Amino acid sequence: MNRPMRSRRQATLASLAAELGVSRTTVSNAYNRPDQLSPELRKRVLETAKRLGYAGPDPVARSLRTRRAGAVGLLLTENLSYAFRDPAAGGVLEGLALACEDAGVGLTLVPGGPGNEDVAAVHRAGVDGFVVYSVPDDDPHLEAALQRPVPTVIVDQPQLDGLDRVGPDDEAATVDLANHVVGLGHRQVGVLCMRLSSDRNDDFASQYRQQDAHYHVQRARLAALQRTFEAAGVPWDSVPVVERFDHHVDDGASAARQLLDKHPRVTALICTSDILALGALAEAGRRGLRVPADLTITGFDGIGEATRAGLTTVHQPVLEKGKAAGQLLLGAGDRVASKVITLPTELRVGTTSGPPRTAEQHWFGP
Amino acid sequence: MNRPMRSRRQATLASLAAELGVSRTTVSNAYNRPDQLSPELRKRVLETAKRLGYAGPDPVARSLRTRRAGAVGLLLTENLSYAFRDPAAGGVLEGLALACEDAGVGLTLVPGGPGNEDVAAVHRAGVDGFVVYSVPDDDPHLEAALQRPVPTVIVDQPQLDGLDRVGPDDEAATVDLANHVVGLGHRQVGVLCMRLSSDRNDDFASQYRQQDAHYHVQRARLAALQRTFEAAGVPWDSVPVVERFDHHVDDGASAARQLLDKHPRVTALICTSDILALGALAEAGRRGLRVPADLTITGFDGIGEATRAGLTTVHQPVLEKGKAAGQLLLGAGDRVASKVITLPTELRVGTTSGPPRTAEQHWFGP
DNA sequence: TGAACAAACCGTAACGGTTCAGAACACGGT
DNA sequence: ACCGTGTTCTGAACCGTTACGGTTTGTTCA
The missing domain is CATH 3.40.50.2300 (Response regulator)
Structure with a gap:
C-alpha cells in the first residue's frame, strides 16, 4: 500500500468541518456548490481536506441522500x-x-x-x-x-x-436475406443457429424446439426463414437446423460439420450470426468446398471480421x-x-453467396 | 410503464415494519438473517412486501451502513x-x-x-x-x-x-519474438505500434517519442525490440516505427501503407498488436506482396482471429x-x-513469418 | 438613517438501512 | 419456586451526506 497513512479512522465531511470550525453544510458546499461560499474559505477547506487525506464526499452516502446512484x-x-x-x-x-x-x-x-x-x-x-x-x-x-x-x-x-x-426488425431483415438466398436458386438449405433456450442442446433442433425458443431473436429469425422458404415451396421440415449453446467460431465450425455430415447435399448454409458463419467458412475450407461455388454461406450482424472475410450478411448498427x-x-x-x-438493417451481399452448384438453376432475379 | 402503481411514495423497510406492527430490525432480518425470526413471521413479512411493492432493502442505504458497495x-x-x-x-x-x-x-x-x-x-x-x-x-x-x-x-x-x-513480461516476450525474426535473417525491419502518448500522432515516431511514451506496454515492447535488434547489429535509428492513435484493423493497414511507401525494402513488419498486424496483412495483400515470401508480419496478443489468419504472434493469457x-x-x-x-507468454510461430526474400540469408537457427 | 437585499454560513432533519446489546417469553430440569 | 438456556423480537445508535429554511453580516441606496 503506497497510500498515505491515515489516522485511526477515515476522515469524513463532519470531521473535516470540526477541524475547520465550520458547519458540514459549508464543507459540502465547498465540493458541490462553490458559489455558496467565499473562495478563500473554499480554498482552506480543500487544503485541509488534502492534509487529512479526505478525497471528497463519500459516493454512497451522497447517493443515498440525492437518490441517484450515478x-x-x-x-x-x-x-x-x-x-x-x-x-x-x-x-x-x-x-x-x-x-x-x-x-x-x-x-x-x-x-x-x-x-x-x-x-x-x-x-x-x-x-x-x-x-x-x-x-x-x-x-x-x-x-x-x-x-x-x-x-x-x-x-x-x-x-x-x-x-x-x-x-432491429429481425424478421424483416431475415426475410430479405432469405429472399436473396432463394433468389439465387437455393432449395436445399441448412441453418446454423445460436442457443434457443437455457438448456444446452448442441444438436439438431426440432421444430417444436424452434418455436418454443426462449431467445426471442433466434425465434424471430428462424420464423422468418421458415416463412420465406415455405413461400418458395421448401417445406420447413426438410430444412435441418443445428443449434449451438456456446458462441465461438469453433462452435460454428462444429455445427457446420454436424450438419454437412448428415446433409451433404445442402447448397447453402444460413447462419444466424456472423461468428457461426465464420466457423462454417472454416469448416467448408477444411472439406475442400469452394465458397460460393459449392456452398453458399451467410451470416448476420455485419461485424468487421465478416466484412474482411467477404461474408454475405445483414448489417445492423x-x-x-x-x-x-x-x-x-x-x-x-x-x-x-x-x-x-x-x-435499420442492410443486406450486404459479399463473396460467399452465389447460385447453387446443382445443374438446374432457379433464377428469379434480373 | 407496466410496473404496478405505487402509493404516493416508494415503500421502505420502515413503512413495511409499521404496516406489520413489527420493528425495522425484524423486517431487516427477514431479508438478511432468516434464522433470526420465526418462519411464519418471515413469510408474513415477505407477503406484505410483495403486496406493497417492496423489492427488498435499498442497495444504496445498505451499502452506506455495511460499508461495502458490492x-x-x-x-x-x-x-x-x-x-x-x-x-x-x-x-x-x-x-x-x-x-x-x-x-x-x-x-x-x-x-x-x-x-x-x-x-x-x-x-x-x-x-x-x-x-x-x-x-x-x-x-x-x-x-x-x-x-x-x-x-x-x-x-x-x-x-x-x-x-x-x-x-505479462512484455520485454521478455518481445525479445523472444524479435529473436525469432532476427533468427530468420531479417535485418531490414519496420515496426507498427499503438498509441504512445495521449496526443495523437498518426505518423512515424521519433526515438525520443518512443522513449518518452506514456503507455508503458508500448514503451517496453519498443525497448525490447531496440535491444534485440541492436544486439544483432541493426542500428535502431534505421528502423522506422509508425504509430497509430486508434486501434482498428484499418489503422494497421494504413500504418503499413505509410511505412512501406517510404521504406519499400523492409522484409519484416513487427506489430505491437494482432489488430495492427491483421491490417498489415490486408495491406500486403492489396500490394500483391506474398506473406511470408515477400514480407514477414508478426503480431502480439494471440487473439482468435490472429490464429485463424495463421499470424505469427505472442500469445498471452x-x-x-x-x-x-x-x-x-x-x-x-x-x-x-x-x-x-x-x-506467462508463448511465442506462436504461424505462417506469416519466414526468411527474407533477399539473396543473402542470415540463418542462425538449427 | 434605516429599509432592502445579497452574500456567506449554519442547524436540523432526513435518506433507508444494519447492528448490537438486551427484553420478554417459553420450556425443561432440579 | 428457581435457574439456565434458547428463541424471538425490539430500541437506539450509527453510516456520511445533502436539502431546506433559516440567521448573520455587510453593502447599497432612497
Missing part, C-alpha cells in the same frame, strides 16, 4: 464470453458505454451466473436503471430487475409488452443500438409512455 | 472502442467480469471521456476498489482513484511502484489476466504487502 446496470446473458467475444455484442456494449460516458454515469455489469438462480445481485446493485440485453424471455434476473423501482430498457432480446425496447438504449434509459423518468426504437 | 470499478483507456473492439482487451474484461461474478459483485465501468480531465466520475463511483487497465502512466483518473480509500490493482498499463499489478486482477482486488484488504503477478 450508474446504470447492465443485465446480460448468462455467459459473459458471448458479450465480450462477439463483436456484435461488444458493439452494443460500447455504444451503451458511450451513452453513459456522455451522461457522466457509470455502467455496472450486474452478475447473474450461468444457471444462477440467485438474483440477489440484481437487488443489491446500486443503479438508477437497467439495460437488459440478450437474456431469455423468462429470465429470473429480468423479473428481479422489473421489481426494482427503476426504469428498464430492453435491447434485442426479451420480448415483453409495455417495456422500452431497442432493436450495433453501436447505435447500444447508444440508443443508454439514451432512452437516461432520458426516461419524465417520460410516461413506453418507447420502442427500431433500427 | 462493485469494483474499472478504469480504462480514454477511448472505449479499444476495450470493446480489441479481442485481447475484451478477454481481460471477460476475465475480470468472471472474477466479479464469482464473488457476486458488480463491475462498474467508470467513465473518463477522451481528453476528459473531469475526474468527478471517479470520485462519484460507489465501488470497493479499482482495476486500472491500459491508461497512460500520468492519467489524472488514475491519480483520482489512488486518492480514494480503496484498494487498486493495475493491469498491464500504468507502471507504478508499490501498487498491485498483473501483466488475457482471460487469466483479468481474472487474476479481480481476484487480487477482491482478496485484498487483509493483505498488507503489494503483490505483482507476472503471466
Whole structure:
C-alpha cells in the first residue's frame, strides 16, 4: 500500500468541518456548490481536506441522500464470453458505454451466473436503471430487475409488452436475406443457429424446439426463414437446423460439420450470426468446398471480421443500438409512455453467396 | 410503464415494519438473517412486501451502513472502442467480469471521456476498489482513484511502484519474438505500434517519442525490440516505427501503407498488436506482396482471429489476466504487502513469418 | 438613517438501512 | 419456586451526506 497513512479512522465531511470550525453544510458546499461560499474559505477547506487525506464526499452516502446512484446496470446473458467475444455484442456494449460516458454515469455489469438462480445481485446493485440485453424471455434476473423501482430498457432480446425496447426488425431483415438466398436458386438449405433456450442442446433442433425458443431473436429469425422458404415451396421440415449453446467460431465450425455430415447435399448454409458463419467458412475450407461455388454461406450482424472475410450478411448498427438504449434509459423518468426504437438493417451481399452448384438453376432475379 | 402503481411514495423497510406492527430490525432480518425470526413471521413479512411493492432493502442505504458497495470499478483507456473492439482487451474484461461474478459483485465501468480531465466520475463511483487497465502512466483518473480509500490493482498499463499489478513480461516476450525474426535473417525491419502518448500522432515516431511514451506496454515492447535488434547489429535509428492513435484493423493497414511507401525494402513488419498486424496483412495483400515470401508480419496478443489468419504472434493469457486482477482486488484488504503477478507468454510461430526474400540469408537457427 | 437585499454560513432533519446489546417469553430440569 | 438456556423480537445508535429554511453580516441606496 503506497497510500498515505491515515489516522485511526477515515476522515469524513463532519470531521473535516470540526477541524475547520465550520458547519458540514459549508464543507459540502465547498465540493458541490462553490458559489455558496467565499473562495478563500473554499480554498482552506480543500487544503485541509488534502492534509487529512479526505478525497471528497463519500459516493454512497451522497447517493443515498440525492437518490441517484450515478450508474446504470447492465443485465446480460448468462455467459459473459458471448458479450465480450462477439463483436456484435461488444458493439452494443460500447455504444451503451458511450451513452453513459456522455451522461457522466457509470455502467455496472450486474452478475447473474450461468444457471444462477440467485438474483440477489440484481437487488443489491446500486443503479438508477437497467439495460437488459440478450437474456431469455423468462429470465429470473429480468423479473428481479422489473421489481426494482427503476426504469428498464430492453435491447434485442426479451420480448415483453409495455417495456422500452431497442432493436432491429429481425424478421424483416431475415426475410430479405432469405429472399436473396432463394433468389439465387437455393432449395436445399441448412441453418446454423445460436442457443434457443437455457438448456444446452448442441444438436439438431426440432421444430417444436424452434418455436418454443426462449431467445426471442433466434425465434424471430428462424420464423422468418421458415416463412420465406415455405413461400418458395421448401417445406420447413426438410430444412435441418443445428443449434449451438456456446458462441465461438469453433462452435460454428462444429455445427457446420454436424450438419454437412448428415446433409451433404445442402447448397447453402444460413447462419444466424456472423461468428457461426465464420466457423462454417472454416469448416467448408477444411472439406475442400469452394465458397460460393459449392456452398453458399451467410451470416448476420455485419461485424468487421465478416466484412474482411467477404461474408454475405445483414448489417445492423450495433453501436447505435447500444447508444440508443443508454439514451432512452437516461432520458426516461419524465417520460410516461413506453418507447420502442427500431433500427435499420442492410443486406450486404459479399463473396460467399452465389447460385447453387446443382445443374438446374432457379433464377428469379434480373 | 407496466410496473404496478405505487402509493404516493416508494415503500421502505420502515413503512413495511409499521404496516406489520413489527420493528425495522425484524423486517431487516427477514431479508438478511432468516434464522433470526420465526418462519411464519418471515413469510408474513415477505407477503406484505410483495403486496406493497417492496423489492427488498435499498442497495444504496445498505451499502452506506455495511460499508461495502458490492462493485469494483474499472478504469480504462480514454477511448472505449479499444476495450470493446480489441479481442485481447475484451478477454481481460471477460476475465475480470468472471472474477466479479464469482464473488457476486458488480463491475462498474467508470467513465473518463477522451481528453476528459473531469475526474468527478471517479470520485462519484460507489465501488470497493479499482482495476486500472491500459491508461497512460500520468492519467489524472488514475491519480483520482489512488486518492480514494480503496484498494487498486493495475493491469498491464500504468507502471507504478508499490501498487498491485498483473501483466505479462512484455520485454521478455518481445525479445523472444524479435529473436525469432532476427533468427530468420531479417535485418531490414519496420515496426507498427499503438498509441504512445495521449496526443495523437498518426505518423512515424521519433526515438525520443518512443522513449518518452506514456503507455508503458508500448514503451517496453519498443525497448525490447531496440535491444534485440541492436544486439544483432541493426542500428535502431534505421528502423522506422509508425504509430497509430486508434486501434482498428484499418489503422494497421494504413500504418503499413505509410511505412512501406517510404521504406519499400523492409522484409519484416513487427506489430505491437494482432489488430495492427491483421491490417498489415490486408495491406500486403492489396500490394500483391506474398506473406511470408515477400514480407514477414508478426503480431502480439494471440487473439482468435490472429490464429485463424495463421499470424505469427505472442500469445498471452488475457482471460487469466483479468481474472487474476479481480481476484487480487477482491482478496485484498487483509493483505498488507503489494503483490505483482507476472503471466506467462508463448511465442506462436504461424505462417506469416519466414526468411527474407533477399539473396543473402542470415540463418542462425538449427 | 434605516429599509432592502445579497452574500456567506449554519442547524436540523432526513435518506433507508444494519447492528448490537438486551427484553420478554417459553420450556425443561432440579 | 428457581435457574439456565434458547428463541424471538425490539430500541437506539450509527453510516456520511445533502436539502431546506433559516440567521448573520455587510453593502447599497432612497
